[in-house]
Amino acid sequence: MSGAMDEAKVGVYVCHCGGNISDVVDVKAVAAELGKHPQVAISKEFAFMCSDAGQKLVIEDIKSGKINRVVVAACSPALHELTFRKALQRADLNPYLYEHVNIREQVSWVHKGDHDAATRKATSLTRAGVEKILRQDRLESIHVGAAKRVLIVGGGPAGLKAALDSAARGLKVTLVEKSGRLGGHLHEFDTVYPGGQSASELLGKLLSAVSANPAITVVLGAEVKTWDGFVGNFKAVLSTGDAVNAGAVIMATGYRHTAPSAGEYRFGKDDRVITLPALIEQMKAAPRGPLTRGGRAVRSVAFIHCVGSRQIEGVHAPQEDGKVNDYCSRVCCTAALHTINALKERQSDLAIYDLYRDIRTYGRGHEAIYEQASKNGVLFFRFTEEAQPEIRESSVVVKDVLTWNQEVELPADLVVLVTGVKPGEVAELTAMMKLPTGSDRFLQEAHPKLRPVEVANNGFFLAGACQAPMDLVESAAAAGAAASKVAAVLSKDFITLDPYVARVDAEKCTGCEACLPECAYTGALFMNGSKKAEVNAALCKGCGACVAVCEPRALDLAGWSLDQMEAMVDAMASEVAP
């Protein structure tokens, strides 16, 4: 870094963003103020920096040798940081010698009423960007060799689809399934919503495509037992003894049904009370004719929604880990209504009462299923979580919100608890692979909108209901997305990683080992033969936990060094009046 700073010539470009920025921030004043910085060689403002013309400005200034570092003050880096990095590359400059300062979402759009202050703030932030880039090294992306095989954990519909899509992209696949058969929960259903296709036909298609594909190796009755390695080169040993070397992993471990807690709605005490999956199983086993219970015809059924979902602390019994499931299980409303319609089809005189808190038929074609249930004569009653329905000898009593809390007693030969879903039993696996889970215990994506099927851990992807309650359409979409992401990662013989990882200045390292317990990633940080800390860049996640405890500042996070952060703070703290 040090020497680099002397020869640094920074180009600063302040964007008007049409009037999005310049209507509030005096962009000319910002550019003029930044131009006074001794190491800023060029400071300009321009209408649209992200336009071809804007990018050309930067490229020409670099090519003419006037500048060798770039700061653009514009919109959020999420939108155009990459645009300008690529522009630097086109000008043969290291793409990491670029800093993007956000003066739109975090200045002009939020300080409309005080133009002077907004201008002062934009100046401080841009100056901070200059100070950061002055201390930036020419970082190089990290390259690691890649095994062109993907390991898919879980052979439900999502795992099967991910396997087929990965194989179609030229990858070898090892599909590991814990149970003795592929297919996951698809085995449980007779027909599936939306569309009402036969579940066994759907599954049959998936299974024959998988078994006909020579690129896919299926290992049944197996689990991952040991885990090692990093993106491009993961090493797993399965419970069957098979060893797998994979470049990437797709997690497709699915979900489990929640069970009602002991005595909830008299479950376990009254044999009229069953769960939705149990009813679906019964209907699949005897697909025609009227429903029976204990050899007797069923004439009335009450469905109760949100059992094991949207739970409230203090109202509902907690799960095994002491927490309640406060999330919506999403699939159960439509699953219940789809089942209700199937029941009505086989027994039109069956009285069906649907007791719900909210009906969430959110997906494409789901609302039609709800409508059909209404047309079929199903009666809907709405209850609140504080006043749950009560199960009596041969009836259910509900305080119906829709009729101003009138207490209604409904005959019920059968009570079906619409149970929710919870993640598969993967605690051991996630601890071994060090995968993040959300507060709902489902596996967690890196970003819900920008990186929805990627895990923050490099080389891990998510498919299907292991990430959140999802139906088959959503699971297939996620599986397809995960397979394309994996194919993009493993498309070359090597993998390119962002260089934002910890690094060690061996001369400064005293070998005190204070950093070692800070690192949560096995093998990422270790003491080498010379008793100096060393970082395995492929394993380091770049959190910076080790940096904080390194007194001699031998450890740093490339691109986010403490020196850079302090210089930015200084620039923000210093009052700059344009």
Next chain:
Amino acid sequence: MEHATSLGDKPPKILIITTIASSYTGANTVGQARAQYAPNTYILRVPDPVMFPEDFYLRCFDKGFAGIIIMSSGSDCPYEGAYGRLSARVGRTYLKMKEKGIPTTRLKLTTVCTVCKHAFLKEIDDMQNHLKEKAA
């Protein structure tokens, strides 16, 4: 005793430390909604605030920041164990602040997600009000 970083007649600047994965995007969401807040707030973007040693915060106070809000990703943090380590560091920073006579209320550790507009604005409001009270 009031520490050397007392507010004096300078505007009480607030440093907001945000995470790339969560609160920085949250701050953008606030902008997209055109919600307004005071301009004496300066957002610093980092992968995770766990990278900062205790002295970093003290240095920020020395340099003139009146308040610091660490908007972490909390339990949604994508880095293994980082949130626990961060809160332990903030705990130790509080001890150092006490030693130096800096009110610990000037440093706040909180959690803000990508869509937490209200939480983001509330944290700023709370810190502003607190600093105003202190200055009065």
